Amino acid sequence: MSRVLVLLRVMFANALRGVRQASTTSLLAVFTIAVVLVLVGSASLLVANMTGILDDFGAELQLTAYLDGDLPEAELPDLAERVAGAPGVASVIVVTKEEALERFERIAGGGALLEGLDENPLPASLEIELRPDARTGESLAILRTALEDLPGIEELAHGEEWIEGYTRAVALIRGAAWGIGLVLGLAALLIVANTIRLAFYARRDELDILALVGASRTFVRVPFLLEGTLQGMLGGLLALMIVFGGYELLLPQLRYGLELLVGRAELSFFTWSESLSLVASGAGLGLLGAMTALAGWRGES
Amino acid sequence: MTNPAGEPPVRMYHVSKSYMAGQYALHDVSLEVRRGEFVFLTGASGAGKTTLLELIFAATEPSEGQILVLGRNVARLGAGAVPALRRRVGVVFQDFKLLDDRTVEENVRLALDVIGTPRREARTRVFQLLKSVGLQHRRFHHPKSLSGGEQQRVALARALVNEPEILLADEPTGNLDPELTIEIMDLIVAAATRGTTVIVATHDHSLIDRYGKRMLRLENGRIAEDQPAATAGIGSGP
Numbered sequence: 459m460s461r462v463l464v465l466l467r468v469m470f471a472n473a474l475r476g477v478r479q480a481s482t483t484s485l486l487a488v489f490t491i492a493v494v495l496v497l498v499g500s501a502s503l504l505v506a507n508m509t510g511i512l513d514d515f516g517a518e519l520q521l522t523a524y525l526d527g528d529l530p531e532a533e534l535p536d537l538a539e540r541v542a543g544a545p546g547v548a549s550v551i552v553v554t555k556e557e558a559l560e561r562f563e564r565i566a567g568g569g570a571l572l573e574g575l576d577e578n579p580l581p582a583s584l585e586i587e588l589r590p591d592a593r594t595g596e597s598l599a600i601l602r603t604a605l606e607d608l609p610g611i612e613e614l615a616h617g618e619e620w621i622e623g624y625t626r627a628v629a630l631i632r633g634a635a636w637g638i639g640l641v642l643g644l645a646a647l648l649i650v651a652n653t654i655r656l657a658f659y660a661r662r663d664e665l666d667i668l669a670l671v672g673a674s675r676t677f678v679r680v681p682f683l684l685e686g687t688l689q690g691m692l693g694g695l696l697a698l699m700i701v702f703g704g705y706e707l708l709l710p711q712l713r714y715g716l717e718l719l720v721g722r723a724e725l726s727f728f729t730w731s732e733s734l735s736l737v738a739s740g741a742g743l744g745l746l747g748a749m750t751a752l753a754g755w756r757g758e759s
Numbered sequence: 760m761t762n763p764a765g766e767p768p769v770r771m772y773h774v775s776k777s778y779m780a781g782q783y784a785l786h787d788v789s790l791e792v793r794r795g796e797f798v799f800l801t802g803a804s805g806a807g808k809t810t811l812l813e814l815i816f817a818a819t820e821p822s823e824g825q826i827l828v829l830g831r832n833v834a835r836l837g838a839g840a841v842p843a844l845r846r847r848v849g850v851v852f853q854d855f856k857l858l859d860d861r862t863v864e865e866n867v868r869l870a871l872d873v874i875g876t877p878r879r880e881a882r883t884r885v886f887q888l889l890k891s892v893g894l895q896h897r898r899f900h901h902p903k904s905l906s907g908g909e910q911q912r913v914a915l916a917r918a919l920v921n922e923p924e925i926l927l928a929d930e931p932t933g934n935l936d937p938e939l940t941i942e943i944m945d946l947i948v949a950a951a952t953r954g955t956t957v958i959v960a961t962h963d964h965s966l967i968d969r970y971g972k973r974m975l976r977l978e979n980g981r982i983a984e985d986q987p988a989a990t991a992g993i994g995s996g997p
Binding site (some may be wrong): 462 | 873
């Protein structure tokens with residue numbers, strides 16, 4: 459075995475020995491990382507689901523172009539095609555006068571309201587679905603300008619305020635998630651660094667003896683970095699399990715609440731890659747914490 | 760590493776060490792220690808014995824002057840070069856500095872682990888060293904279960920397992936009774952007879968008289984006396 463491999467084996471063994479021996483401090487580090495990642499993980503899951511719900515709403519945001527009553531029905535497909543080519547339009551659905559009437563009757567529970575009228579008063583319309591990137595006030599204004607001058611379109615009904623509200627809500631939630639994540643992450647880093655520094659000081663004698671017998675800085679530092687990474691990984695794994703447990707436990711209540719509030723309850727847990735990211739974040743946090751804790755040590759007794 | 764044959768492994772030129780302005784732990788010390796020479800360093804507490812040893816194994820830097828250890832200028836050693844120098848200098852302390860959670864074998868093997876010595880080779884060398892200090896049967900014990908003399912023999916084995924060119928001992932028998940003191944000192948003298956340069960800090964004059972080696976007496980950080988080795992004495996010679 460080459461010397462490098464022997465050194466790696468010894469450093470890894472020292473890291474495991476460190477975790478085993480400083481079991482209380484190690485557990486403290488693992489739990490600290492887990493607590494922080496439970497908070498970050500829960501916040502991420504909440505944000506992901508909230509933006510998911512908002513995206514579903516966004517998909518339903520649409521523009522309705524009410525058409526001129528004199529426009530011959532034969533020209534509808536041509537107009538629809540021109541509208542579909544306008545900026546930000548994902549799809550266009552043609553609603554003829556008859557279809558509008560059918561819908562009205564369905565909603566109003568029969569045609570009793572329109573019985574006295576000689577002819578169908580409802581106009582034909584185009585239901586314009588917006589592309590996700592066009593669900594903003596600016597994009598909507600551009601689209602409006604493009605459609606307003608088209609012959610055959612009498613009125614554009616849109617949910618501009620709705621769309622602006624939607625955009626603001628998404629931006630707010632994403633911004634809050636970043637802010638919370640950043641603050642929690644920094645707090646976690648400091649806590650983890652201090653916890654690992656405690657472990658470091660608890661083994662000061664060992665480090666001094668290693669320095670005395672000619673251990674390089676790398677030989678002394680690597681086991682601590684491995685230890686931090688390992689603790690972080692375990693913390694991440696624990697956090698994932700806790701968040702999953704909490705999610706499963708609260709899911710029925712959440713679904714019920716959401717159905718009451720917004721009429722839908724499609725919630726989802728992290729994907730495999732997102733779950734791995736959470737565990738990897740723990741490992742990264744542990745590694746960074748260990749690096750911060752070791753920053754002041756010169757490696758000489 | 761450079762240290763041409765015949766060049767003294769320890770050379771100090773007008774070395775001073777001050778931890779506080781105007782107060783010297785060591786003041787204008789110049790000395791040479793030859794290859795394979797055995798030197799007792801003596802003096803009252805605070806005379807500068809430990810500081811002198813610390814300067815040799817690069818635990819601290821001189822405030823003034825130059826120190827050449829095994830051909831390397833200690834004041835100019837980069838952080839990365841310090842471990843390499845220490846692998847050529849064995850050190851023994853009064854308080855043994857052993858790791859209680861590791862066995863005797865693991866404690867001695869530390870010095871080999873840090874340079875990536877393969878496990879089998881390391882075990883063989885550790886066994887031989889422990890045998891030479893009479894502790895091979897205790898290799899799986901932990902330091903706490905050993906007597907003071909045995910613990911110091913383990914520390915000595917750890918200091919010697921890398922076959923260092925210099926052995927430094929700071930009051931190695933300070934915690935031991937007279938019988939164990941002689942046992943440890945005989946082992947240290949034996950290292951010198953194999954060609955290792957040895958410097959032992961002690962305030963025990965009976966040892967200096969018994970072994971008749973070169974003696975440097977420090978007083979207030981200065982060399983007050985440099986007494987050459989006696990022609991007769993136990994393990995007499997350089």
